[in-house]
Amino acid sequence: MAQKILVINPGSTSTKVAIFCDNEVCFDAEVRHPREIIDKYSTVMDQKSFRTEQVLSLIDESLKEGQPDIVVGRGGLLRAIPGGPYLINDEMIADLESAKYGAHPCNLGAMIARDLAAKWGVPAMIMDPVVTDEMDPVAKITGFPEITRRSVFHALSQRGVARTVAAKLGIEYEKGKFIVAHLGGGVSIGAHRNGRVVDVVNALDGEGPFSPERSGSLPVLPVLELLASGKFSYDELRKKVTSGSGLLGLLGTNDLREVEARIVAGDEEAKLVFEALAYNLSKYISSFVPVLMKEDSAKKPVTAIILTGGGAKSLRLVNAVEDMVGSIANVHVITGLEEMEVMGRGGLAVLRNELVPAEYFAAVSSEKTK
DSSP: OOOOEEEEEEHHHHHHEEEEEEEEEEEEEEEOOOOHHHOSSSSGGGHHHHHHHHHHHHHHHHHHHHOOOOEEEEOOOOOOOOOOOOOOOOHHHHHTTTTTTTTTTTTTHHHHHHHHHHHHHHEEESSTTBBBBBOOOGGGGGSTTBBBOOOOOOHHHHHHHHHHHHHHHHHHHHGOOOEEEEESEEEEEEEEEEEEEEEEEEEEGGOSSOOSSOSSSSHHHHHHHHHHTTTOOOOHHHHHHHSOOHHHHHHHHHOOHHHHHHTTTOOOOHHHHHHHHHHHHHHHTTTHHHHHHOOTTTTOOOOOOEEEEEGGGOOOHHHHHHHHHTSSSOEEEEEESSSHHHHHHHHHHHHHTTSSSSOOOOOOOOOOOO
């Protein structure tokens, strides 16, 4: 009998759920959470019960055919750790609940997974969390001594699609050079060099292009002046930068489909903002070309540029970005269940004892969170 793996992936404005029967998808669904509902909750943790109920509602019919053998949640903001599977333990939950390393809906993945796994008496795990850290030391240094750059990105999605494209090209992922952009509610971009993600655009910390609901990189001094003016409290400004800016702040919507419909209807403002989105994405994608040349005596070209995530479903956006970066390398578009499939494969490998989950340990008390 096939083993069942329940996969839970909370994003900024949606929660994806899938059930894998061995390697086959036997159920998948996504529930979108309207901004007016999400905004009722003061913190990410306050959304836990709401999102858990949504997950149970989605899988209600599937549960009649038998409970899962393992539950895999999306890895959240934890201390920097190597990639791979981790069993969800008390220390992990404590770090997520306290938001010690940052607050994001992905933190709820492990929490919901553990609660549901306990309900059924099965294991709960995460796979390749967003804090997977393989950055070159030189990439972490900033010009401000008190701040060090962090590796926080869509590790699951990026590594999964990079391996998929490598296989299509007939090469090993570990021998290629890829620039991968995950286009979601936030945008992360990774420089994959010979199997390691040596630098990332960390959207969570405000880096990179603006996105459907994030501001992206901003001039520092105007931000400080805005904070000093008293127009926003720290919490208000943080929320605006992380979930009330980008397309949402500029056009009043975080839905690319609506923006495109407005462009077709002749909305010049929507057209300009859309062009700015494509321009910013292309600028940051291009910035990783020198990174991939580092430590490459042959200076081989970039193997491929890969676009994934919900934004990559927009043909207009893909074409606009490809027009600007296509001279660097061929652009590949991978959408669908890739992120979910990586988690599903990880859960199955653990059930089959092909992978042994590591144990998460909280950081020692002397460690400082940047």
